[in-house]
Amino acid sequence: MANNDVKVTTFENTKLNVRKLDWNEVFYTNCPLISASNVDQELGWTREEFKKLGVDYNYFRYYRETDWYPHYIHNQDNLIRFGGLFPPVHVQADIRRTRLLGVTHAPKEGGCMMVRSRDDIYTMQELKGKKIGISKSMNQVKNDWWRIQEHQGIELMLRINGMTMDDIELVEFPYADDWYNDPKMLEPMLNPSDLWLQRDHKHDLAFRPLETALEKGIIDACYTQSKPLQQLSEATGKFKAIEDLSLHPDWTLQVANIPAAITCSDVMYNEHPELAVAFMKGMIRVGRWSNENKHAAAGILDRQTFYLDVEHTFEGIKPIDIVPNLSPQNMASVEIGKDFMLKHGYIKNDFDVHEWAAPDIIEKAARELLEEEWHKKTMLKLPQAADPLSGAGRVG
Template sequence: MTENVSSTVPLDWSEVYYTNCPLVSASNVDQELGWTREEFKKIGVQYAFLRSRRENNWYPHYIHNLDNLIRFGGLFPPVHVHADLRRTVLLGATHAPHEGGCMLVRARDDIYRMTDLRGKKIGLTKSLNTIKNDWWRIQEEQGIELMLRMNGMTRDDVEIVEFPYPDDWYDKPEMLDPMDNPSELWLKRDHKHDLAFRPLETSLENGTVDAIYTQSKPFQHLQEETGKFKAIEDLSRYPDWTLQVANIPAVITCTTEMAEQHPELVVAFMKGMIKVGRWANDNKRAAAVILNRQTFYADVDDTYEGIKHIDMVPNFSPKNMASVEIGKDFMLSHGYIKNDFDVSEWAAPEFLEQAAKQLLEEEWARLTLEKVGTAETLGIEHVRVG
């Protein structure tokens, strides 16, 4: 696998590539609307999905080894990149504040509370892919520890069983065929029922372990609908918002090279995210139809219920930034990153501010021309003021 790490197109600043995770974000809505691509067209830049070129493999999504790439996705990989691999810039965040994580057990087992798990086995995955960040394990470990703590327990009260797995779907030939849109990936995979995304589910079903971590709402509902599993704990049900950091908030990052050398590219992307985010906020059911194609909610209605209270416009709210820091601190304390950093210094709100300012100015100019008119539209050869 290591041979393919640097598989990227040659750097060309007239091109910008995007990549996103299958979660709630304006980018996952925009990949169907194409509004961000329009912003780049205005400045003569080609905007395309990372995997639309065969030369780009999947790894830039995880290690950001492509200077002209903008990523919108789960929190843990970009924290790892910024801490240990290369400096990036944090451009905004979108939080799903009620998806902290669940503890799943077999539906017919005589287990109804976390305390019933004393002395029993809880699974914990371990990716054997050493190139990328083990983001799924991080949220499992974080969620398991939090659920134990909320019930007066520690890891010493249960048996944590590790499950190494290849985590190598990125390198399969069929996954390396070019695709113009991230949605095309799911045409190749039934992602809502693909157990590659839920590697411990089989071990729970066959009794190798007694419980596993799963994401609140998205994966949880799919798994419960099988009739085989039930959740006995759910961090999303607690009023404590600091429990809701399971690879979220979703964050936008770009390289420092892009931010410093070509800020106009960053602003163009953020303009698209603001426009799409506003549209999604105003049209949540339509946005749910789009997001259902890529996320792990059970269906369109379930997706709508999951996103209806989420602000789809990326922001730097104090709670979002505190949530980013909670995730980063957990990774540092458990050895998932080697180096610490200041989240406030990582954040660069000036790009979001500039994008919002440009959109306001453009909207004002459009409304002024429509309502007031110009000498040309009014058929007046010369207008004298004063």
């Protein structure tokens, strides 16, 4: 569905705004998904780690000087991002050097194919010759992560049902996607939760962009993220899922914009690694608490994610390890997402995801937490605390 009147945003016709760099302050940004950062923004434990260093720690939209683009293109050296996979892959490939500090994977949220609930369609094969929607951002400054996950999910669902893109009609829906430096969107925010308190995000169709076209019959089907968004659509009574990648045994199908990735700039990593370590100490602490108190964590996450309610959020996060890691399986998932983007032209340059990763940061964070806990406990009963972890050897 071509629309030549939709505004195109480029680096040439837009102005980027970022607060002047000061290493006495660190900023974070995150996506509304399952992560320790989304829990921590209510607990404040990572801020405690930065206070130990005498560094201010705030949401990146804390000051009006900064627009929304750093969340997508990481054009802020003292920023740490925790969010969907595709934007940081794009940044590392084509925009600037960053380091991957850890990931959190949601292993049972692969994506669904939605159709109208009263349509006489029950299988993917019945979509042959029919129209499947796909969005298209006209903003060339940032990564088109909505489209990439739709593209990846559609292609996978067709393939596991013995079909290809040639069997369906893919209908594009271009949109301007130009709000990132709109003055109306630049009111300072203390916390990402402020954004969700201002909008009914569980019923906001901005997060289900093709649902209206499906309801009106302009298309016959569309992709949506499974679990968080699928049930919101189905709760209207208007839609149903006929395919769900999360129900298949193949774990490599569960990689639509996930694992969620933590990235910092190469400048922070090289010149101020203690800041990255402080952030990861907070993520480990909050992640451990969340794993041990899943229902309490669900109560926090429900305020900013897309599950139906707290109980639904609780069920959704049960299989998720909320402590970030760089496990071999999760790194393989990162590589799958990166390779899809490269194959389909969503990034221009390739890179080695293992060289991107910085396991030394999370290892140092874990070591420091162990040492602090050891000193805390031994000082209660010893005249001088023992120091068994002070050597240079690796932990684990």
